Amino acid sequence: MPLTHTKDLFAKALKGKYALGAFNVNNMELLQAIIEACEEEKAPVMLQISKGARQYANPVYLKKLIEAAVTLSNIPIAVHLDHGDSFELCKECIDEGFTSVMIDGSHEPFDKNVEVCKRVVDYAHKHNCVVEGELGMLVGAQHDDGEEGGGYSKGGVYTHPDEAVEFVRLTGVDSLAVAIGNSHGAYKFKGEQHLDLDRLKAIKKALMDAGLGDYPLVLHGASSVPKELIEEINHYGGKMGTETAGVPEGDIEIARRVGCTKVNIDTDLRLAMTAAIRKAFAENPKEFDPRKYLGPARAKVKELVRHKVRDVLCCAGHAFD
Numbered sequence: 001m002p003l004t005h006t007k008d009l010f011a012k013a014l015k016g017k018y019a020l021g022a023f024n025v026n027n028m029e030l031l032q033a034i035i036e037a038c039e040e041e042k043a044p045v046m047l048q049i050s051k052g053a054r055q056y057a058n059p060v061y062l063k064k065l066i067e068a069a070v071t072l073s074n075i076p077i078a079v080h081l082d083h084g085d086s087f088e089l090c091k092e093c094i095d096e097g098f099t100s101v102m103i104d105g106s107h108e109p110f111d112k113n114v115e116v117c118k119r120v121v122d123y124a125h126k127h128n129c130v131v132e133g134e135l136g137m138l139v140g141a142q143h144d145d146g147e148e149g150g151g152y153s154k155g156g157v158y159t160h161p162d163e164a165v166e167f168v169r170l171t172g173v174d175s176l177a178v179a180i181g182n183s184h185g186a187y188k189f190k191g192e193q194h195l196d197l198d199r200l201k202a203i204k205k206a207l208m209d210a211g212l213g214d215y216p217l218v219l220h221g222a223s224s225v226p227k228e229l230i231e232e233i234n235h236y237g238g239k240m241g242t243e244t245a246g247v248p249e250g251d252i253e254i255a256r257r258v259g260c261t262k263v264n265i266d267t268d269l270r271l272a273m274t275a276a277i278r279k280a281f282a283e284n285p286k287e288f289d290p291r292k293y294l295g296p297a298r299a300k301v302k303e304l305v306r307h308k309v310r311d312v313l314c315c316a317g318h319a320f321d
Contacts, residue, residue: 019256019262022046022048022082022264026056031066033305038075041316042318043309043316046100048081051085078099094123101130102131102134103117103131104177106177114171117173130175134177136178136179158180168207176217180195180197180255222264233275246267272303276301
């Protein structure tokens, strides 16, 4: 099956109230695990390539690996640039055949973010590619609790509903990544923290009220950092600490039902791979054959992806909607 465009996938996901798993790819084992799990669960999938992954693996190698996955698989697969930081990088990926790119200007002032995003949109739409933008900054749930009386601060770091409407109208982006307490990495929060789901509902309603329809929202930094993986890593010699915490899967399920159509998962894949490799080395300290530790690592990632698409994102069984 040829690469799929996310507009088609998003429309089906919004209608079916499920979310697409957007999994980051850095090497062959990760790609195999993701594709095999989604193939067996009959789940559509987005493969995300970051700037760092392109530098690590070389764009040509990644492209050929994805071509192999597409050739061997029957499920819908979209290829997405994750956190493109410049027009030039986005253009390069569009020209290479990516079906989706993200331009991340969230660290810039609003007007500058709009400017660079609009430039990418204008180029991408001429080349049959869709664009994701981002508004707000991912810094953790302890920030930006809003104003007195339940209002939302425009000076904070979370996405403001009214600004989301203005941003989408000015840029023409096809989807929007929002900041509602999500953050990147394994050390997202301390203690029991949750997404600001009321804010998410307000953003969704503002877009709907503005005539933008059931607009697709994206949740970055959505790994749940499973405690069992942290414990396994630490048991076999790791030093992850006990303060690691991610986004509760229950929050992700609610976000999915509200309208977060794309959920990014990267950290959890890394944790699963690391846990399996540490276990293999601890139990077989004389082992030096990469197949003997990368094989179990691939299986562990596959198990995690299967859980995500089946039990959290609920996109299993929707590959051929």
